[in-house]
Amino acid sequence: MAKFSAFGTALLCNGSPIAQISSISGPSLSADTVDVTTHDSSDAWEEVAITILRTGELTLELVYDPAVHSALLDLYENKALEDYELQFPDDAFTAFQFDAYITAFEPSAPVDGALTASMTVKITGVPTLNATYTP
Amino acid sequence: MKIEEALVTYLLAQTGLVSKVSSRIYAMHAPANVKFPFITYRRISTERLLTHDQTHNGLSTPRIQFDVMAKTYQSALDVLEQLRISLQGYRGTMGGTSGVYVGAVLPAIEQHDDDPDNDYYRLTIDYMISHEE
Numbered sequence A: 001m002a003k004f005s006a007f008g009t010a011l012l013c014n015g016s017p018i019a020q021i022s023s024i025s026g027p028s029l030s031a032d033t034v035d036v037t038t039h040d041s042s043d044a045w046e047e048v049a050i051t052i053l054r055t056g057e058l059t060l061e062l063v064y065d066p067a068v069h070s071a072l073l074d075l076y077e078n079k080a081l082e083d084y085e086l087q088f089p090d091d092a093f094t095a096f097q098f099d100a101y102i103t104a105f106e107p108s109a110p111v112d113g114a115l116t117a118s119m120t121v122k123i124t125g126v127p128t129l130n131a132t133y134t135p
Numbered sequence B: 001m002k003i004e005e006a007l008v009t010y011l012l013a014q015t016g017l018v019s020k021v022s023s024r025i026y027a028m029h030a031p032a033n034v035k036f037p038f039i040t041y042r043r044i045s046t047e048r049l050l051t052h053d054q055t056h057n058g059l060s061t062p063r064i065q066f067d068v069m070a071k072t073y074q075s076a077l078d079v080l081e082q083l084r085i086s087l088q089g090y091r092g093t094m095g096g097t098s099g100v101y102v103g104a105v106l107p108a109i110e111q112h113d114d115d116p117d118n119d120y121y122r123l124t125i126d127y128m129i130s131h132e133e
Helices: A066-077 B003-011 B015-021 B073-087
Strands: A010-013 A021-025 A030-035 A048-054 A057-063 A082-087 A094-108 A116-132 B025-027 B038-048 B059-070 B092-094 B100-115 B120-132
Touching: A010 A021, A066 A094, A082 A116, B003 B025, B003 B038, B003 B059, B003 B073, B003 B092, B003 B100, B003 B120, B015 B073, B059 B073, B073 B100, B073 B120
Parallel strands: B025 B038
Antiparallel strands: A010 A082, A021 A057, A030 A048, A057 A116, A082 A094, A094 A116, B038 B059, B059 B120, B092 B100, B100 B120
């Protein structure tokens, strides 16, 4: 089993890498469940059934360059549904592909730190979680 | 141009500071028999902002420590004040047109000390200098 450094992970929007990403978290995939426990459930152990598969969100930390990242704010303002691809730096070149909206963008400017921004991308529809990309 | 080189070029162009120490600004240590007052500087640490598309360029923030050495406490304070006026809050290009763009110079620790055996005063101040490299 291989181990990989996270350095080089990329998020592409419509085929173009989003620049100066310092951290990516997500997508926070999760499944909704409904309790189907009954009086005759074995030994009174809880039973559940899965209902909705939640696509979740990605949260990005950016070293914010207002000129470079203005296109992302345009997408936010236009409520634009775009194609995204999260590329992992593994030797199989694994990627997640999905459609998503930008749902949050929050610049941060501490006096003793760098100009950064936090951005949230919300997935909608069926993602492809076993795609590959050509490096 | 490296930030140390740009920094010294910038400081030697500050008339208030030069009036106190002339060109006596040295890396690491001063030469033997140097005239007081004088300044030495050294890089204590370097923080680099990392991104997934990191190249050899980027934002670097070295912590540069300055030691002001003087024969009287008042003289040391005067030099330190000129250093503060020259550096604190500075934003611009250091080292001339082909120099280094500095985004911020912010103060960190400041410490005053003396060495009675050798009869001088030593004032230390660190500055965080954010620049493109």
